[in-house]
Amino acid sequence: MAKAPKGAAVTTPFSRLALTHAVTACGDVFFTVALADSLFFSAAKGAKDKVLLYLLLTMVPFAVIAPLMGPVLDRSRGGRRFIMIGISVARAGVCFLLAGHIKDLALYPLALSSMVLAKAQGITKSSLVPSLVNDRSELVQANSRLALLGILAGIAGAPFAGGILKLFGGDWVLRVGAIAYLVAAIFAIRLPRVTVIADQETRDQRASLHIPSITAAGNAMGFVRAVVGFMTFFGAFILKAEHRNAGVFGLLIGASALGNGIGTLIATPLRRRFREERILGASITLPAILMIFVARWYGVPSLLIAGAMIAGSAACARLAFDSILQRDASESVRGRAIARFETHFQLLWVAGGVVAVALPFGNNISGKGGLFLVAIVMLFAGFAYLGAVVRLDQASRDQVSGDQVVRNQVSRDQASRDQVSGDQVSREREAEPVRHRPVTDRRD
Secondary structure, eight states, X not given: OOOOOTTSOOOOHHHHHHHHHHHHHHHHHHHXXXXXXXXXXXXXXXXXXXXXXXHHHHHHHHXXXXXXXXXHHHHOSSHHHHHHHXXXXXXXXXXXXXXXXXXXXXXXXXXXXXXXXXXXXXXXXXXXXXGGSSSXXXXXXXXXXXXXXXXXXXXXXXXXXXXXXXXXXXXXXXXXXXXXXXXXXXXXXXXXXXXXXXOSXXXXXXXXXXXXXXXXXXXXXXXXXHHHHHHHHHHHHHHHHTTOOHHHHHHHHHHHHHHHHHHHHHHHHHHTTSOHHHHHHHHHHHHHHHHHHHHHTOSHHHXXXXXXXXXXXXXXXXXXXXXXXXXXXXXXXXXXXXXXXXXXXXXXXXXXXXXXXXXXXXXXXXXXXXXXXHHHHHHHHHHHHHHHHHHHHHHHXXXXXXXXXXXXXXXXXXXXXXXXXXXXXXXXXXXXXXXXXXXXXXXX
C-alpha cells in the first residue's frame, strides 16, 4: 500500500477507504442495535418455524444483489466511488425513514432495503481494494486491516448505541446511525475515481469467472460458510435443549467475536510467509483437527472453544479467499464475481442453518455429535482444497515445463535452419567457377 512521506499525514487512497469503512461499520452497529429492539428479530426467537422464516428473509438481499449489483459495478460510468457515495446516502435515508416506522409493519421492507444496500456497499468496497494497493501481495494485509477496523469501530460504537437505546429509544439510535452513514458518504468523496466500463458479459469474461484457482477457493470457502451457519443456530438450540441460561449464549457470542478478531489479526503475518492458497487450506484443516479433540470432551467450555475456532477459521479463510478473488478475477468482471460468490456463500450459510434447525435436539442429537459433524465437514473441505491446490501447482509447473520445451525446440529448429542455410551458401561458393583476370605484358 502506498505510504505517506515521513512526517506527513496519512492520506493515501487506501487510508481514505479504511476511514470510510470504519465510519460505515459504526453506523451498522447503530442499525443492528436498533433492530434488535424491534419486531424484526422476533422472527429469530422462539419456535423453529420462525427461525426458518428468518433464514429465508436473509436471502432476500442476495436475490437482488447477484443479478443487479455486479453488472452495475462493472458498467458504471460514474466510477465505484460514486456508487459508494450513493449507497451511503441511501442508507442514511432508509435509517431516517425507519426511525418513524420502528413499531409497525413498514419496518420489514425498509429493513430489508437497508440489508440490500449494506451488501451492495460491501461488494463495492471489495471491488475497490485491488486498485488501492501497490502490489497484489498486499491484498491480504489490506483486507485484514479493513476487517480489523470494522471490528474496532463496532466495539467503539456499541456502548454509545446501547446508551442511546436505553435513554431515548430505538428511533434515535437509527437517527444517529443515519448521521454516521452521511459522514461516511462525505469521506467517500475523497476516494479515487475507479471507473471500469464493461460491455455485456462475453464468453471470455464468463470463463474468467471460472478460473480454477477461484473455483477451488470458492468451493472451500462455501463449506466454511455452511459450517458457520450451522454453528450459529446449533449453539443456540443445543444450549436451549440443555436448559442453559442466556448468559452462556452471551459467552458463546463473545468467544466467537474473540475468535473472529484473532483470525483477522493473524492473516497478515501469515501472508508474509505463505501465499493465499496455503492460508485458506490451513485455516480450514487445522481447526478441524482440533475440533475432533474438543468434541470428544464436550461441555460448555468445549462449545465456547469450538465457537472461537470456527469464527477465527472463517475470518482468516475469508480474507485469503477475498485476496485470491481480487488477485485473479479480471477487473472488468470483478463486481459480478464478488456478487455471485456472496450469493453462493449466503445460500450455503442458510443451508447450514436449516440443517441445524432440522436436527432433533434433546433426542438423538447431542453437542458432541454436532461438533463431530462440523469437524468432519471441515476436514473434507480442507483436504479437498489442499489436494486441488497441489494439482493446480503441478499443472502450472507442467505448463511452464512444456513452454520451456517448446522454446528449446524452437531454438534448436532455428539453429538447424541457420546451419542448413550456412552450408548451402558454402556449397554455392565452392561450385562457383574461378574467374582469372587476364594477364597483360607490361613493358617499360
